[in-house]
Amino acid sequence: MRAFQFTQAKTVDAALDPGSRFLAGGTTLIDLMKLDVETPERVVDINLLPLARVEAAPDGGLKIGALVRNSDLAVHPEVKARYAVLSEALLSGASPQLRNMATTGGNLLQRTRCYYFRDTAYACNKRQPGSGCPAMDGYNRIHAVLGGSEHCVATHPSDMAVAMMALEAVVHARKDKRERRIALDELYLLPGTTPDKENVLEPGELITYVTLPKLPAGTKSHYLKLRDRAQYEFALASAAVVVSVSGGRIERARIALGGIATKPWRSREAEAALEGKSASEENFRAAAEAAMHGAKPLRDNKFKIELAKRALVRALTVMTA
Amino acid sequence: MATSVVGKEVTRVDGRLKVTGRAAYAVDHPIENLAYGVPVASAIGSGKITGIDASVAEKMPGVLAVMHHGNTEPIFRTAEPFERDSHPGENRPPFEDDVVYYYGQFVALVVANTLQQAQEAARHVKVSYDAKKPLISLDDPGAETKPTRRHYTRGDADAAFASAPVKVDATYVIPTETHNAMEMHGSIAVWKDGKFTLYETTQGVMNHQGVISQMLGVPVENVHVVSPFCGGGFGSKLFPWPQSPLAALAARTLGRPVQVTVPRSLMFTTTGHRPETEQHVRLGATQDGKLLAIAHEAKNQTSPMNDYVEGCTEPTPFLYSCPNVTAVQSLVTLNIGTPTSMRGPGTTPGMFALDSAMDELAVKLNIDPLELRLRNYAEKDESSNRPFSSKHLRECYQTGAEKFGWSKRNPKVGSMRDGNEILGWGMATCTWGAYRGGAQARVRLSADGRARVSCATQDIGTGTYTVMAEIVSDKTGIPLDRVDAVLGDSSLPPGPTSGGSSATATIVSAVAQASMSVMDDLFKLAVHTEKSPFNGADSASLVMSSGRVHKKGESPESGVPFEQLLKLRRIAALEQEAKTGGAPGREKYSMHSFGAQFIEVGWDPGIARLRVRRTLTVMDAGRIINKKAGGNQILGAVVMGIGMAMLEETVYDPRNGKPVNNNYADYLVATNADVPEQEVIFLEYPDLAIGEYGARGIGEIGLTGVASAIAMATYHATGVRVRELPIRVEKLLESRV
Structure with missing residues (x-):
């Protein structure tokens, strides 16, 4: 250090x-x-800043301070009752010790577990733009199949952010006197030719709150994380689903996937494939196919494509059972 | 008369110290004026060092020295194989020359006043290399394959296999596994008046003393090794690795105590590992499942500095009855650090291959896999033609089968179910040699009413402190809370290395004999002391129980507490030492422990998730001295086996030989959540061929069947035969169940 x-x-x-x-x-x-x-x-x-509260938002949603610890947020009664997907995602992440420390704002901006990013002896376009990407022909089992570029295929590691993506969270950030609201989906940048630039925040800009909009009545949500061992491992593939079903028909669906992409992956393709359709395994499967359409596997991570589909199908099945 | 503590569930005597954080592990020892050494490790997998520029590092705050092959006194090679207790982890001493054999090899050591200063300076040591492409893979065409002397044969396995009506011919691969003991390797060396005191974490204080004496070129009595606790070794601390001689060299060079801790990342390169193995097994059998041929060929990675043989074929010659057997081992030299024993070395990977092949045979023959093992039950050791000293494997199978409900197993793949989950049931044979070596121990009875037992062995978390105290208590009747066990110090009577599951069997005899011997002295004192109630009696008429000396056949209450006799003579203590040798039955018998493991997995095909649901282990390992510590050994081994079967793999970058997952987050071991309901049953037939207590070792055998039982259960659930560990999701997606 x-x-x-x-x-x-x-x-x-x-x-x-x-x-x-x-x-x-x-x-x-x-x-x-x-x-x-x-x-x-x-x-x-910034731990002394007054940003550690969870409050009701004026629109009936929830306002979460950037310093609310993951473990506190996971067991907050409003979160458990109304945003189960978020509670489940938080509890599936890291270990209790880490969750006791990790914060809402920090979790959104956590950095990748890519082996090559974490070792300065390797080239890395994220660390040193233009130096190269050793993951491309290295060991890339944990890397992304969606959202990557020839410059970077590092996976975004957060579970919480995947749930928030499906909840259409909004990030509130402060820079100087300016306060702005950023839709979570717009916070993150794809690596493209500039993998060192991971989000739209400017230097010195601080996330102060995250707000979750109120969900339509009757909405159910669920997070399913698949990985090698039962605990303390990043997702190989995960699915966050937020759905409302009426009379066997899916009225509204918000879908995000984790562990498979360079950012928490909102799948509007899957949502479009589901909305207005009946809640059937066939339709879930079609949504999963739509979600993973265009996925590009590397040498060691092809299995993630199928695994992500199964995660999504199962999560939808559980939610609509 | 009070009942003995031997054979009971006894809580570890050092348990409270450990769980309250008061046990001082190696680098916890408070040493004044301590300096810190941080290794600089090679960033290439093969080549030569062309230059080390330490000019910036040397000028940084607090830096005392930057040591490397160009500027230090030599560290010597050890006298192995000519002298005992001289086995280092790696034959080549650190800094011997400018050659880089593997990624992570120590090429320099920065010593500074604080750990942070040393770490920071280590980043500023610029090492330049002439790099070559390293050899990383067992099938690299450039890698040299060497035969070994491990070659067993009886009958003609090739011919018998060729003509066998039913055949299995398969290759099994296990990747490199890293021990990952919780306590990192670390050493504090103090050099004073021509003598070393070394605070170590080791599985062998005596070997450690010998090795450092030889590597640093000082007489053996000038090396004092202290290792009161060991936070896990699993084989990786059997032998000294480079941090130990380097700490000693730095301390002597600087005239100041030096601590060197190996960072977690370098524990993946420089403190040993279970090497990658590739095993080719051919089984030939009759239609009714009688083995005709076993041909087992194993090869493993070794380093350019050592010929380490992972003895996978160890159990092959004796495990099953078969007239034609060959077992051959070879080595492939790669640019990866030196392998070493990892819990259950040889037999554990060997049994994965051999018992997986047995299951494949059972499937081919449509015979129950347990029944197949019974049809090939070895009544004697067919490799040595000797009887087994005490073998109750059949009872292990039967007890396990009954308890597990094996008769309800439907052999059809994917046929058993619990809710959403498909169940898979697997079983396997376990085995491990019964070893006992020589040891000395000392027992002291003091006038304060306490006993003390000491031996230069160590407790690597297995319960050795407790076992030593239990034996003294068993012999003297002194309650455990008045028995102090002392170990982990090379100045004590020489004791065994904690390896090969031999420490308990080795120590108990020496402690028992020293106890008897000191009681003899006490009885003589009792009959030759005025005012002693036994004055003038025959010392042979006396015994000791419940901590009291009394007449044979009478109650302890009729006699006197032993300390009273010492006080009468104004003697502080009586102390005796005993030296014992190997197992008495070793010439006559084939001595092994056996066991059976039964494992249930759950397969959720919808999300391709496989988890272990329950495990049952039945062990025939002789008498169990402490059922709590013993049971824990088996449970811990099963946990490790779940990791081996489903999670563990050290992954090397083929470009430079770096283990890419060199940390606790990326190298997966089983977590608590991966460990299901577990049960352990000990049969407890004392094996008197090993000694008076009949106790065989149990530290490793619990691992030997887990991987094959899980692989079998996985096949049963999914229909996918995984021959390459770990069994991970990408291998199971093809399941049609």
Whole structure:
């Protein structure tokens, strides 16, 4: 770890230093600083900011402070009652110790587990633009089959963000005096030719809240995560489904997939394939096919395409049973 | 008379220290003026060092030295094979020359006042290389394959296989596995007045002492190894790895205590591993399932510095009855660090192949896999022609089958179900050699009413402290809370390495004999002491129980507490030592433990998810000294077996030989959530050929059947025969169940 300047901010205004990295739970930042992957000169601790509350939003939705810990959010009564997909996603992630530290804002921006990104002895277009991508012909079992480019196929690791994608969460961010709202789907950038640029936030811009819109009455939601072992592993494939069914017909569907793409993957193709259709296995299968259409496998991760389809079919089956 | 603690469920005497964090592991020892060494590891898989530029690092704050092959005193090779206790993890001492044999090899050591200073400076040591493409794969055409002397044959297996009416011919692959002990390898070396004190985490304090004495070129009595606790070894701490001689060398060079801890990432390269194996098994059998031929060929990776043989064919000659057997091993030298024993070495990977082939044979013959094993039951060891010292494998199979409900198994693939899940049932044979070596132990009875037992062995988490105390308590009747066990110190009477599941069998005899011997002294004292109630009596008429000396045939209450006799003579303590040798029956018998494992998996085809649902292990491992610690050994081994079967694999980047998943997040071991209901049954037939207590080792045998039982259960559930571990989702997607 390199030497760095450390300050603590007590107000949001004081925290907004464009030359600093924000330290919340530290579960990604500190980890990567130890590996020399992140080498900030200044770190500002934002844990004292008043952003750790979950409140009712005016539209009937939920307003979640950026510093709400994953473990607290997972068991919040409103989340459990109205946004089960989010609670399930949170509880499927990491370990209890990590969830006790990790925050809502930090989780959205957590960095990939790509082996080559995490080792500075390798080239990496995310770390050093233009240096190359050793994952392309390396061991790429955990890498993305959707959203990748020839420059980067690193998987976005978050479970929480996948659930929030299906909940159409909105991110509230502050920079200087400006506060803006960003639809979660628009927060993330595909790697394209600039995999080092992972989101639209500017230097010194801080996520302050995430809001979840109120769901239509009768909506049910579920998160299903598939992986090698039962706990403490990133998803090989996961599915977040938020659906309302009436008279055996799917009125509304919001679908997101995790573990298979370079960002939390909202699948409007799957949604379109489901809405207005009957809740049948055949239609679920068609939605899964639509979701994974155009997936590009690498040497070791072809199985993820089929696995993601099965995750989605099962999640839909459970929700509409 | 109080009943003995031997054979009971006894809680570990060191348990409280461990769970309250007060047990001081190697690098926990508070040492004044300690400096920290951080290794610089090679970033290439093969080649030569062309230069080491330490000019920046040397000027950084707190840096004391940057040591490498160009600027240090030599570290010597050990005198193996001519002298005992001289086995290092890797034959080549660190910094011997400028050659890089594998990724992660230590090429320099930065020593600084603090760990952080040393880490930071280590990043600024610039090493330049002349790199070659490393050999990483067992089937790399450039890799050299060497025969070994492990070659067993009886009858003519090739001919018998060729003419056998039913055949299985299959190849099984197990990837590299890394031990991943919780406590990282680490060493603190103190050099004072020409002597080393080494705080270590080791499975063998005596071997460690010998190796460091030889590598650093100092007389053996000038090396004192202290290792009171070991946070898991699983074989990776049997022998010293480079961090130990480097810590010693740095301490001597700088005249200051030095600690070197191996970071988790380098535990994947530089502290041993279970090497990748490829096993070709051919079985020939009659239509009614009698084996005619077993041909077992195994090859494994080794490093350019050591010829490490993973003895996969170890059990093949004796496990099943068969007239024609060949077992051959070969080595493939690759640019990967030196392999070493990992829990159940040889037999564990060997049994995955052999018993998987047996299941394939059972499927071909349409015979129940348990029945097939009974039809080929070895009544004697057909390789040595000796009787087994104590074999109750048939009872293991039967007890296990009954308890598991094996008779309800429908052999048809995918035919058994529980709700959404398809069930798969598998079983396997377990085996491990019964070993006992030589040991010395000392027992002391003190006037304060306490006993102390000491031996230069170590407790690697298996319960050795407790077992030593239990034996003293068994012999003297002194309650466990008044018996202190001392170990993990090379200045104590030489004891065994904790390896090969031999420590308990080795130590119990020495401790028992030392206990008897010190009691003899006590009885003599009792009959030659004025005011002693036994003054003038025949010492042979005395016994000790419940911690009291009394007449044979009378109650302990009739006698006196032993400490009273010592006080009468104003003696602080009596102490005796005993030295015992190998198993008395070793010339006459073939000595092995056996067992059977039954495992149920659940297969959810909709999401291609396979999980273990329950396991049952029945062990015939002689008498169990401590059922709690013993049961834990089997449970732990089964957990490790679930990891081996379904999760574990060290993945090397073919371009540079780096293990890409070199951390706890990416190298998957079983978590608590992966471990289902487990049951362990011990048959407990004492094996008197091994010693008075009849206890055989149990540290490793619990792992030997798990992978093949899971592979069998997986086939039963999914119809997919996985011959290459780990059994992961991509291999199961083809299932049509």
